[in-house]
Amino acid sequence: MIGEMDADSVVGYFRGKSILITGSTGFLGKVLVEKILRVQPDVKKLYLLIRAPDAESAKLRIQTEIIGREIFHVLKEKHGVQFNNFIEEKICPLVGDIIYENFGLDNVQLEELSKDIDVIVNGAATTNFFERYDVAFDVNVLGVKHVCAFAKKCPKLKMLLHVSTAYVSGEQEGLIPEKPFLMGETLRVGTHLDIESEQNLIKETMRELNINCCTKRDERRTMKELGLKRARNFGWPNTYVFTKALGEMMIGHLRGDIPVVIIRPSIITSTLKEPFPGWTEGIR
Numbered sequence: 001m002i003g004e005m006d007a008d009s010v011v012g013y014f015r016g017k018s019i020l021i022t023g024s025t026g027f028l029g030k031v032l033v034e035k036i037l038r039v040q041p042d043v044k045k046l047y048l049l050i051r052a053p054d055a056e057s058a059k060l061r062i063q064t065e066i067i068g069r070e071i072f073h074v075l076k077e078k079h080g081v082q083f084n085n086f087i088e089e090k091i092c093p094l095v096g097d098i099i100y101e102n103f104g105l106d107n108v109q110l111e112e113l114s115k116d117i118d119v120i121v122n123g124a125a126t127t128n129f130f131e132r133y134d135v136a137f138d139v140n141v142l143g144v145k146h147v148c149a150f151a152k153k154c155p156k157l158k159m160l161l162h163v164s165t166a167y168v169s170g171e172q173e174g175l176i177p178e179k180p181f182l183m184g185e186t187l188r189v190g191t192h193l194d195i196e197s198e199q200n201l202i203k204e205t206m207r208e209l210n211i212n213c214c215t216k217r218d219e220r221r222t223m224k225e226l227g228l229k230r231a232r233n234f235g236w237p238n239t240y241v242f243t244k245a246l247g248e249m250m251i252g253h254l255r256g257d258i259p260v261v262i263i264r265p266s267i268i269t270s271t272l273k274e275p276f277p278g279w280t281e282g283i284r
Helices: 004-013 027-039 055-067 070-090 107-116 133-151 195-211 216-233 239-254
Strands: 018-022 045-050 091-095 119-122 159-163 260-263
Touching (some): 018 027, 027 045, 045 055, 055 091, 133 159, 133 195
Parallel strands (some): 045 091, 159 260
């Protein structure tokens, strides 16, 4: 168990820090945002990378998908009429997406952001087990590449925290040591994995689909099947855990000397007691 002492030092650590969070609209992301704002109101800024057409839509997503949720009730009561001002001051929406280089931000934004960031939490992922291979690859593999590249531009970065999954270990049984995946490692003896080849395979398959004027439905089915086929070829049960393992390899390969922590949660259920017991979202 984390002692009271450790919990306090973590809370203290967040004072005056600027944190970039990807995936903040997700189930885990909003829990993190709420917790930081509740236990450390003196955090400097939470930069939330939000997929949206423009700044207004990004703000709306934060309103409805994050702070509008029931989990924020405790914080709302605590701040009363000052709640909106508090949120305005602490949360900075960034319109962007990890699938693009520099998240699709312009140079001015990028410059300012990189100078301010102390911690990056990369929680953005597509968690659908049977996602299209191209979509899963863009988010879970290339997204990590873009996060790493950005992290290297942050002069005062103290940590990059990457949220992976316990299931990168596939269907192995027994005790599984928590060791990072090396680039090209697979779960199936005799297979060798090359991330660039996988990327080319995706491009090539998409090109063929376009040449053959396939319907969107056919394209979706083909790309889903390709993901499962590639995952199983290398010993992973589905596209999600396979691309998450590739993402870990990407970090190991590109991190250089940035301090990295990879966490591998298993199944996440409801809140135990904070901010109140039993909050969950979606079908759990």
